[in-house]
Amino acid sequence: MKSSPSAPAPKSGTCKVAILGFGTVGSSVARILSERTRTGLTLTHICNRNFERKKNAGWLPAHVQWTNDINDVLASDADIVVEAIGGLQPAGDWVRNALRAGKSVVTANKQLIAHSGPELIDLAQTMNRHIAFGASVAGGVPVISGLQEGLAGDELYKIYGILNGTCNYILSQIESSGVSFEAALADAQRLGFAEADPTDDVDGLDARAKLAILARVGLHGNVDPSAIACRSISAIEAVDFEYAKQLLCTIRQISWAELDGQQLFATVQPALVGLSSPLARVQGSQNLVMSTGKYGGETVFAGHGAGGNPTAVAVVSDILAIARARQDITQGFAEIPKSSPQVTADFSTRHYLRFKVTDRPGIIGALADIFSHCGINIDSVLQKPGYLKSSLPFVITLEVCKASLVEKAIGQISHLDFLVQPCVHLPILD
Amino acid sequence: MKSSPSAPAPKSGTCKVAILGFGTVGSSVARILSERTRTGLTLTHICNRNFERKKNAGWLPAHVQWTNDINDVLASDADIVVEAIGGLQPAGDWVRNALRAGKSVVTANKQLIAHSGPELIDLAQTMNRHIAFGASVAGGVPVISGLQEGLAGDELYKIYGILNGTCNYILSQIESSGVSFEAALADAQRLGFAEADPTDDVDGLDARAKLAILARVGLHGNVDPSAIACRSISAIEAVDFEYAKQLLCTIRQISWAELDGQQLFATVQPALVGLSSPLARVQGSQNLVMSTGKYGGETVFAGHGAGGNPTAVAVVSDILAIARARQDITQGFAEIPKSSPQVTADFSTRHYLRFKVTDRPGIIGALADIFSHCGINIDSVLQKPGYLKSSLPFVITLEVCKASLVEKAIGQISHLDFLVQPCVHLPILD
Numbered sequence: 001m002k003s004s005p006s007a008p009a010p011k012s013g014t015c016k017v018a019i020l021g022f023g024t025v026g027s028s029v030a031r032i033l034s035e036r037t038r039t040g041l042t043l044t045h046i047c048n049r050n051f052e053r054k055k056n057a058g059w060l061p062a063h064v065q066w067t068n069d070i071n072d073v074l075a076s077d078a079d080i081v082v083e084a085i086g087g088l089q090p091a092g093d094w095v096r097n098a099l100r101a102g103k104s105v106v107t108a109n110k111q112l113i114a115h116s117g118p119e120l121i122d123l124a125q126t127m128n129r130h131i132a133f134g135a136s137v138a139g140g141v142p143v144i145s146g147l148q149e150g151l152a153g154d155e156l157y158k159i160y161g162i163l164n165g166t167c168n169y170i171l172s173q174i175e176s177s178g179v180s181f182e183a184a185l186a187d188a189q190r191l192g193f194a195e196a197d198p199t200d201d202v203d204g205l206d207a208r209a210k211l212a213i214l215a216r217v218g219l220h221g222n223v224d225p226s227a228i229a230c231r232s233i234s235a236i237e238a239v240d241f242e243y244a245k246q247l248l249c250t251i252r253q254i255s256w257a258e259l260d261g262q263q264l265f266a267t268v269q270p271a272l273v274g275l276s277s278p279l280a281r282v283q284g285s286q287n288l289v290m291s292t293g294k295y296g297g298e299t300v301f302a303g304h305g306a307g308g309n310p311t312a313v314a315v316v317s318d319i320l321a322i323a324r325a326r327q328d329i330t331q332g333f334a335e336i337p338k339s340s341p342q343v344t345a346d347f348s349t350r351h352y353l354r355f356k357v358t359d360r361p362g363i364i365g366a367l368a369d370i371f372s373h374c375g376i377n378i379d380s381v382l383q384k385p386g387y388l389k390s391s392l393p394f395v396i397t398l399e400v401c402k403a404s405l406v407e408k409a410i411g412q413i414s415h416l417d418f419l420v421q422p423c424v425h426l427p428i429l430d
Numbered sequence: 431m432k433s434s435p436s437a438p439a440p441k442s443g444t445c446k447v448a449i450l451g452f453g454t455v456g457s458s459v460a461r462i463l464s465e466r467t468r469t470g471l472t473l474t475h476i477c478n479r480n481f482e483r484k485k486n487a488g489w490l491p492a493h494v495q496w497t498n499d500i501n502d503v504l505a506s507d508a509d510i511v512v513e514a515i516g517g518l519q520p521a522g523d524w525v526r527n528a529l530r531a532g533k534s535v536v537t538a539n540k541q542l543i544a545h546s547g548p549e550l551i552d553l554a555q556t557m558n559r560h561i562a563f564g565a566s567v568a569g570g571v572p573v574i575s576g577l578q579e580g581l582a583g584d585e586l587y588k589i590y591g592i593l594n595g596t597c598n599y600i601l602s603q604i605e606s607s608g609v610s611f612e613a614a615l616a617d618a619q620r621l622g623f624a625e626a627d628p629t630d631d632v633d634g635l636d637a638r639a640k641l642a643i644l645a646r647v648g649l650h651g652n653v654d655p656s657a658i659a660c661r662s663i664s665a666i667e668a669v670d671f672e673y674a675k676q677l678l679c680t681i682r683q684i685s686w687a688e689l690d691g692q693q694l695f696a697t698v699q700p701a702l703v704g705l706s707s708p709l710a711r712v713q714g715s716q717n718l719v720m721s722t723g724k725y726g727g728e729t730v731f732a733g734h735g736a737g738g739n740p741t742a743v744a745v746v747s748d749i750l751a752i753a754r755a756r757q758d759i760t761q762g763f764a765e766i767p768k769s770s771p772q773v774t775a776d777f778s779t780r781h782y783l784r785f786k787v788t789d790r791p792g793i794i795g796a797l798a799d800i801f802s803h804c805g806i807n808i809d810s811v812l813q814k815p816g817y818l819k820s821s822l823p824f825v826i827t828l829e830v831c832k833a834s835l836v837e838k839a840i841g842q843i844s845h846l847d848f849l850v851q852p853c854v855h856l857p858i859l860d
Binding site: 028032036134140141142143144145146149150151152153154155276278281293295296297298299300301302303304309310312313314315316317318319320321325 | 458462466564570571572573574575576579580581582583584585706708711723725726727728729730731732733734739740742743744745746747748749750751755
């Protein structure tokens with residue numbers, strides 16, 4: 001079912017754009033295309049279910065055609081299709097069908113690109129069309145183009161940063177208000193910063209999809225997101241921020257990928273970061289990505305990682321890049337990474353272990369024995385006064401060693417009877 | 431005079447690169463091209479005076495031809511010429527001749543691009559070739575491509591940041607060691623962070639060339655660098671950092687361009703910036719650029735702004751972009767800005783005025799009268815104890831008003847007989 005055009009069609013010679021999905025991102029893209037008239041882009045179609053209640057947006061050019069049928073878009077003369085639906089299906093099939101129909105595709109869909117990116121790039125190349133996904137990571141922060149173009153001359157080996165605003169908000173709340181994780185999460189849900197089911201955000205699944213995309217683009221490794229180990233932020237308590245402060249650190253959900261030959265270290269987990277690091281100062285929905293290269297050293301990209309308008313900027317930038325390159329459709333945009341590195345979470349870092357115990361003599365001795373047996377050196381023992389002896393939190397920091405060694409020690413420690421709750425284990429990023 | 435090739439020529443199908451100038455940047459570009467063999471780029475020629483003493487770099491591929499005659503490069507089969515000489519001449523003529531000879535050009539030359547960018551882009555377009563200059567601003571920080579590609583979908587209206595590492599080093603030294611400007615400059619010269627003639631750096635001429643380029647690329651205004659007002663950092667004393675700290679600020683050389691209709695506010699000058707701003711934490715040769723757009727809000731780019739390797743990364747990234755786009759030589763890279771905005775330095779900000787006076791009754795009253803007559807509101811008066819009454823520094827901060835109003839008041843104040851030295855006037859950037 002199509003709405004009939006009620007105004008003259010756009011002039012020829014411009015690049016015609018169709019949008020699938022008129023939610024937060026789709027409508028922001030439509031607004032930028034409508035307001036910025038000198039881009040050579042023309043919005044021609046919007047595909048959305050039940051569009052009748054949406055199509056009355058007064059700011060849309062009258063020539064825009066609405067439909068609820070993807071086939072209308074596939075059969076149209078649109079050059080570029082913007083996928084702003086999200087999720088794996090039907091978005092995946094719609095993107096495939098758009099490419100097969102000879103359209104180039106721009107998508108903000110991190111899960112689709114993380115899971116099916118190489119296949120979709122391959123399909124786009126077969127069809128001599130482009131697929132671009134700059135909006136799929138860090139919203140408006142131009143990190144995909146930065147890694148792909150601006151730093152193409154370097155050999156990057158490390159990419160890390162803060163890719164999830166929900167975790168950032170929750171951790172900041174625990175830090176500033178001393179509330180529990182549960183209270184901070186409920187607060188974030190009430191304010192619309194967290195979804196009803198917050199699993200993807202707090203357990204790191206959202207960030208690892210983005211990290212897999214960054215690793216493909218910047219480290220040229222074909223990384224399966226499910227191979228990236230994630231640890232939830234849900235174990236973090238206010239007392240961890242107090243101890244972190246004593247160590248001149250704070251706690252953030254950090255996504256980290258580092259290439260070492262054919263091995264790719266990659267995790268998404270809460271970690272201690274120095275108060276002087278740019279990571280410590282990321283606020284709210286801000287995202288920050290740092291890359292390190294053999295020649296150029298460290299580069300920082302930061303900005304708004306979420307929201308309709310910042311994400312739409314990334315989408316429109318991709319549309320413009322495709323429009324510029326359209327005469328030469330063979331020009332490669334996204335490339336399929338050549339290598340398939342072995343992914344491991346076994347980073348070597350300093351470590352923060354926070355215990356909660358029923359106090360009695362001999363606890364430190366028992367723990368020290370286990371660390372010593374595992375070949376791990378203790379760096380410091382911190383204990384703040386003022387807690388109940390029946391549930392006493394204290395911290396042991398360890399010198400640089402592999403995470404797997406620490407996990408082995410924690411396995412042995414978990415059998416000790418003075419523990420009130422499992423040990424909280426965070427890497428310390430220096 | 432050519433050195434004869436002593437090894438098989440590179441395989442066909444690759445993109446051939448010639449480098450003009452084998453100094454810090456040129457040799458770093460050569461090294462990256464020699465070490466990164468899977469880029470599809472081949473270094474074929476190096477043009478440098480007295481090359482005999484340089485050509486023995488053991489890491490260069492044996493097929494590279496050395497010459498001291500630019501005409502050898504112009505007559506060669508090189509596809510892309512890298513200009514790494516610096517300065518307006520002979521670099522300018524060599525770039526023009528390379529374009530006329532059908533080569534694309536990559537340059538790191540900020541003065542050449544700031545002064546002749548539109549003419550060179552025009553020439554490149556006439557010749558159906560590319561000219562790229564990502565390395566001309568902020569070395570390895572991919573801000574040119576970020577503004578041109580990654581944020582192309584936004585309407586940027588403000589670009590500001592720290593673009594000169596020498597000033598940053600000198601100001602940091604005054605701040606941390608309490609030394610005079612002269613001592614900090616001498617120190618920087620001794621360590622090689624400042625040139626024998628430091629005018630371009632400390633007076634802002636280096637930064638304004640870069641700001642003019644950023645304004646062209648990001649704000650699409652054809653800005654003549656000489657139209658951008660500069661103020662030297664040489665008047666800053668340690669006491670200014672003490673007062674700045676009291677105002678929760680520090681002092682940095684800030685380059686700032688902001689579009690307001692057909693008017694472009696632009697200056698390079700020392701300014702007070704809040705301690706919580708990313709600008710306050712820029713260290714050494716680091717550069718940081720912030721852009722603000724109508725849709726995407728604020729984006730930050732930071733990294734190494736100088737040095738052979740970071741700058742060479744930007745050069746090689748540009749070479750790769752041209753190599754990718756070579757099949758379609760009509761694809762626009764750099765565009766000549768359409769508008770020629772009226773450039774003014776008359777920003778509205780809060781203001782910091784530091785006086786040094788022979789103390790006597792009535793000084794504040796005399797100053798307050800002048801501000802009042804000029805329609806300026808005083809915000810605060812700060813005076814630290816422990817100074818000689820014959821040379822007493824104190825500070826007046828003013829509420830938001832135009833810089834021109836403050837200059838008018840300072841003109842009247844300059845006639846007052848209690849002044850020991852001219853008033854130091856800095857904007858406070860909030």
